[in-house]
Amino acid sequence: MFTSRKRARSAVDHSAENAGASTGMSRRRLLGAAGVGAAVGAGAAVGIPAAARAASATPSPDLAYPFYGEHQAGIVTPAQDRLHFSSFDLQTTSRAELVALLKAWTAAANRMTQGAAAGQFGPTGGSYDGPPDDTGEAQGLPPSGLTITFGFGPSLFEGKRAAALGTAGKRPPALADIPAFPGDTLDAAQSGGDLCIQACANDPQVAVHAVRNLARIAFGTAHVRWSQLGFGRTSSTSTSQQTPRNLFGFKDGTANLKAEDPGLLNDHVWAAAADGAPWMAAGSYLVARRIRMIVETWDRTSLREQEAIVGRDKGEGAPLSGGTEFTEPDFARTGREGKPLIATDSHVRLAHHTTNSGAQLLRRGYNFVDGTDNLGHLNAGLFFLAYQRDPRKAFIPMQTQLARSDALNEYIRHVGSAMFAVPPGVRSADDYIGSGLFA
Amino acid sequence: MFTSRKRARSAVDHSAENAGASTGMSRRRLLGAAGVGAAVGAGAAVGIPAAARAASATPSPDLAYPFYGEHQAGIVTPAQDRLHFSSFDLQTTSRAELVALLKAWTAAANRMTQGAAAGQFGPTGGSYDGPPDDTGEAQGLPPSGLTITFGFGPSLFEGKRAAALGTAGKRPPALADIPAFPGDTLDAAQSGGDLCIQACANDPQVAVHAVRNLARIAFGTAHVRWSQLGFGRTSSTSTSQQTPRNLFGFKDGTANLKAEDPGLLNDHVWAAAADGAPWMAAGSYLVARRIRMIVETWDRTSLREQEAIVGRDKGEGAPLSGGTEFTEPDFARTGREGKPLIATDSHVRLAHHTTNSGAQLLRRGYNFVDGTDNLGHLNAGLFFLAYQRDPRKAFIPMQTQLARSDALNEYIRHVGSAMFAVPPGVRSADDYIGSGLFA
Numbered sequence: 001m002f003t004s005r006k007r008a009r010s011a012v013d014h015s016a017e018n019a020g021a022s023t024g025m026s027r028r029r030l031l032g033a034a035g036v037g038a039a040v041g042a043g044a045a046v047g048i049p050a051a052a053r054a055a056s057a058t059p060s061p062d063l064a065y066p067f068y069g070e071h072q073a074g075i076v077t078p079a080q081d082r083l084h085f086s087s088f089d090l091q092t093t094s095r096a097e098l099v100a101l102l103k104a105w106t107a108a109a110n111r112m113t114q115g116a117a118a119g120q121f122g123p124t125g126g127s128y129d130g131p132p133d134d135t136g137e138a139q140g141l142p143p144s145g146l147t148i149t150f151g152f153g154p155s156l157f158e159g160k161r162a163a164a165l166g167t168a169g170k171r172p173p174a175l176a177d178i179p180a181f182p183g184d185t186l187d188a189a190q191s192g193g194d195l196c197i198q199a200c201a202n203d204p205q206v207a208v209h210a211v212r213n214l215a216r217i218a219f220g221t222a223h224v225r226w227s228q229l230g231f232g233r234t235s236s237t238s239t240s241q242q243t244p245r246n247l248f249g250f251k252d253g254t255a256n257l258k259a260e261d262p263g264l265l266n267d268h269v270w271a272a273a274a275d276g277a278p279w280m281a282a283g284s285y286l287v288a289r290r291i292r293m294i295v296e297t298w299d300r301t302s303l304r305e306q307e308a309i310v311g312r313d314k315g316e317g318a319p320l321s322g323g324t325e326f327t328e329p330d331f332a333r334t335g336r337e338g339k340p341l342i343a344t345d346s347h348v349r350l351a352h353h354t355t356n357s358g359a360q361l362l363r364r365g366y367n368f369v370d371g372t373d374n375l376g377h378l379n380a381g382l383f384f385l386a387y388q389r390d391p392r393k394a395f396i397p398m399q400t401q402l403a404r405s406d407a408l409n410e411y412i413r414h415v416g417s418a419m420f421a422v423p424p425g426v427r428s429a430d431d432y433i434g435s436g437l438f439a
Numbered sequence: 440m441f442t443s444r445k446r447a448r449s450a451v452d453h454s455a456e457n458a459g460a461s462t463g464m465s466r467r468r469l470l471g472a473a474g475v476g477a478a479v480g481a482g483a484a485v486g487i488p489a490a491a492r493a494a495s496a497t498p499s500p501d502l503a504y505p506f507y508g509e510h511q512a513g514i515v516t517p518a519q520d521r522l523h524f525s526s527f528d529l530q531t532t533s534r535a536e537l538v539a540l541l542k543a544w545t546a547a548a549n550r551m552t553q554g555a556a557a558g559q560f561g562p563t564g565g566s567y568d569g570p571p572d573d574t575g576e577a578q579g580l581p582p583s584g585l586t587i588t589f590g591f592g593p594s595l596f597e598g599k600r601a602a603a604l605g606t607a608g609k610r611p612p613a614l615a616d617i618p619a620f621p622g623d624t625l626d627a628a629q630s631g632g633d634l635c636i637q638a639c640a641n642d643p644q645v646a647v648h649a650v651r652n653l654a655r656i657a658f659g660t661a662h663v664r665w666s667q668l669g670f671g672r673t674s675s676t677s678t679s680q681q682t683p684r685n686l687f688g689f690k691d692g693t694a695n696l697k698a699e700d701p702g703l704l705n706d707h708v709w710a711a712a713a714d715g716a717p718w719m720a721a722g723s724y725l726v727a728r729r730i731r732m733i734v735e736t737w738d739r740t741s742l743r744e745q746e747a748i749v750g751r752d753k754g755e756g757a758p759l760s761g762g763t764e765f766t767e768p769d770f771a772r773t774g775r776e777g778k779p780l781i782a783t784d785s786h787v788r789l790a791h792h793t794t795n796s797g798a799q800l801l802r803r804g805y806n807f808v809d810g811t812d813n814l815g816h817l818n819a820g821l822f823f824l825a826y827q828r829d830p831r832k833a834f835i836p837m838q839t840q841l842a843r844s845d846a847l848n849e850y851i852r853h854v855g856s857a858m859f860a861v862p863p864g865v866r867s868a869d870d871y872i873g874s875g876l877f878a
Contacts, residue, residue: 021502061497082670084808088817128743128831135738136688136753137806140681174610190811204670205520205684212686212817223815229808231521231643231668242579245644247651249575299574299655304567315574367576367646367827369668370525370809374628376528376662378651 059330063144067110069425070282071270072433074200074386075362077260078238082204083230084211085288085383087153087215088222094162098233099438101221104152105197105214106432113145118213135216138209148210149418150433151286156194166438174285174390175421179209181403181414183305190290190416192209192327193225198286198385200364202249204229226416228290230366230383237364243317243325245292247367247380247409250310251317254325255352257362268360268394271386277434282424285432286360288386290416296327298411309407311346318350331355345407351398359394361386381412486693498641503582506549508864509721510709511872512587513639514801514826515698518679521643522669522805523650524727524822526592526857527661532600538877540660544589544636544653545871550624552564554582557652557749574655577648585640589872590859595633605877611716612704613724613829620842620853629855632664637725637824639803643668665855667729669805676803682756682764684804686732688758689749689851694766694791696801707799707833708826720873721863723801723826726834729855732820737850748846750785758787771847772795784846790837798833800825808851820851830858 041055059080065073092098108118119133156162157171199210208229215224234246235253239260246252257264267270273281307313311320319329321341331349335341336428342349353360364387369380386393403409423434474857495645498519519873531537542649547557554633558572593602596610632810638649647668654663673685674692680697685691696703737745744750750759750768758768760780770788792799803824812818829835844847 058497058500086811127468128746129741131739132688132742132745132753134688135734137684137686139684139688139754198861205806208670208686208806208819211821212734212738215817216735219735219739224811224817225815227808227811228818229668229810231647231670231717245576245578247574247576247647249571249573249578295574295659296655300570300658302568303571307567308570313573315578367644367647369666371668372525372663372666375665378663378666379656380647380651402733 010131012080032212038262041221054217060420061142061203062115062143063145063202064114065145065147065150066389067113067426068431069427072147072283072422072425072428074149074198075269075284075364075422076237076265076301077147077200078241078259079235079364080145080147080200080207082200082207083198083233083383084204084227085230085385086199086211086215086227087170087219087225087288088197088215090156090161090165090194090197092166092221095164095438096222098165099432100426101218102150102245103215103432104432106426107219108213109148109150109433110426111211112138112210112213113143113148115144115146118210119218129348135213137212139202139207141206143210144201144203144206146199146206146210146428148214149198149200149422151196151198151422152434152437153193153195153418153420155192170274170277170279170437171359172271172280172285172421174271174275174280174392175419176392176396178396178419179400180418181399183409184414184417185416186417190228192418193420195222196286196288196418196420201239204231205208220252228366228383228416229370230368231316232367234367234382237362245376246321246365247295248298248306248310249367250312250314251325252304252365252382253363254312254317257360259396260313264360265362268389269362271357271389273391277414277421279434280437282425283392284387284389285387286420287384287386288390288416288418288420288423289414290368290386292379292415293381293383293414294377294411294413295380303412308343309346309411311348320346331343343407345405347402347408350402350406356398356401357393358399361388361394361398378398381415387422416428440552453486455613460539465511472684472827474540484752491521498584500581500583500641501554502584502641503553504586505585506552506587506865507867507870509866511586511588511722511834511861511864512552513588513637514708514803514861515676516584516586516699516722516804517640517680518557518645518672518674519584519639520641520672521584521646522672522822523638523643523646523666525636525638525654525666526664526727527634527654528664529595529604529633529827531660532603534603534605535736536660537872540657541589541873542871543656545865546594547652547656548587548589548649548872549865551577551649551652552582552587554583554585557649557656562859565816570610574648574652576651577645580648581642581647583642583645585638585645585649587653588637588639588725588861590635590637590861591873591876592632592634592857592859594631607824609716609718609876610757611710611712611714611719611724613714613716613719613831614858615831617726617830617835617858618857620838622842622848623853623856626633626854629665631857634661635725635727635857635859638763643670653851657682666807667805667807667855669807671806673803673806673821675803685804685821686734686808687737687745687749687752689753690764691744691804691821692802693756696799702800703799707828708801710828715830716860718861719860723828723861724830725859725861726823726825726827727857727859728823729807730821730823730854731818731852731854733816733852734819734852735816740850747782748785748850750781750787759785761858775831782846784844786841786845786861789841789845795837795840796832798827798837800827800833800837820854826861
């Protein structure tokens, strides 16, 4: 029932392939824990003894992250498992109404991240005659590591209304326009937006509840432009986390920036007062790209081809130049006929900071499946989220290179795009999100 | 920023409303644990002491349910938290190819539910030159309570191809056509199908991996017709589980059938040999309805109205006739002016077995949010799944009554519909799913 899909490619040396292929039926956990060289008898009984699995670090449902702080939570916070992301269009031109919305969002976000309801469960004032100030579907659920992160899109600073909103002339230089890349097939309805909310939690009902209540609070002032659920994280943002897999089945984000390296975060993630927009100091810039993956085609591609395209082996996630997952790729190393072991058009090479003038991103993306398209294919992919100090020096040049040459492009389509300035954290209960913009 | 949405309704007695309204800002877990009468100081600090929360029974990630058995798993199995459901259209008219597909699905489903890969991680035969026999995104993940449940749609038994497929004349009488109900706005592209797969797990990546690999195995024989992810269960199927909440914020499935009552399951869920299709004995019939919820309108409806429509109070889930969540509703009890405390058009009354000739369903539905519609509303709702011995005596008459009179209809739209005969379990490694149909 399989169709083997082959195409002409330069030969790639697979010195480890026999070991990999001889593992027979691999067991999910075992392969991850023991590495690609583990030889498991192909005829062994199905099932994995629990003891053979690496201990999984499941976060406590009672985990609650502080809302107040120098930076917004949800950036270097260890990436939670589930996402609800929403982009909003503003419906008002009143600065006072925008500030009131941001204050109301700030108060509700603080409450919800601490495991409380968005407002009173009954209506404000205590009567049954109004709608409840919380929609209720998270009643009984613990905080679940919820973080809520807010951002401002370029459109908030542009056009006639900017003067009335008090945002005219305050657009940060780093909040650049994302250029059109070769191969982009963007849907405007899934792109852009004046405001964004990223809700991450280890329980999706808690993340959905957060966005839904913030949308409810915004009623009449801003409405949802587009919205994306992510069911599984595709990056680690802390050395305490195992590297997850994307829907191509490969480990993703191995070389990601991590919370444990504040020096790199200061260089690559946190905006500074000197960067041109003092109100953004300790904030960051978020690029969101909805990347559709053509998984049905990928699934009919040979393992050799898949690994050559990615530049890593599929089981362990080791670079094809050798070693294990966290071994640095050796792009100079060659195999048969003097060809590089990591192909020149492989994803790992083109995305690596050494091929991008040292630029690095803090990736925080999620897998998604949104039903089926009209061809009977899963509408699946990666909702790419990346934080950075300056997209002009990070995402934009990296994606320019990837869009031009990445071998993965045959299997992906960028269908949504947005960028947001993510202001610094709220310092105290007297403060509100983005207050520096309106000071 | 709120709009209070009111409409004329008969007065409903809310004797408990003052107690409810006086709880001030309710804390998610506390309200669920302590009930509607708990008085919490409105000025208390935000945040919930962990000790105040009911212990949550989080299933172990290593939980693996047996695949072989009298019944298929995934019916009375304690409802897992996440769902990926897919409906398939058959592309072959060959009985041999259909049977080969069912055998391949059976083998892969057995392996995946036990935490193993769908096939060999490398291609069958051990070469790197074919596609892997597992897509890889669940490598490293534990079984996560995965169950995979298969069903056959009415269309499999109809038309010219049924003779070639060996299904002609074998359609079970209980696999009835679902009539058009008043208010239905069904999308054919989200309805029907020859085959279905329900994958439930406590990790969505595990559920998605299962459906995706079964779709990959079906390549050339069957393709996905429609697919639905559910992020949160809306029913308990075991007395060991807490009642979850739907996206109207109410507890759902309080009066559901439970695994712990085999007598009721035999009466209402499991098909018997004498029911007209001997090959379906120990199987069941699944009705799937995609129910869009107009949450933005609901969220602007008063708490009084919401509770009157549902017939239960929102905090505790107690019937409006009094008591606590599991108190039987007293439909005869009246309040002010002699009007029934539980309104005649309330959902709980019209769906209750005492108003439906004793009919009961085993509900197993899930909350969904699929982005945003073109009005800027969350594309959210309930993916209703219900198992029953005979839909002609259960879902169909119940939905006939609800579609006609349920006060909830103003806030919901049925947009997808399907029914499937879910055959008995696979007894051993020599058996395959639906073998009785081809015996």
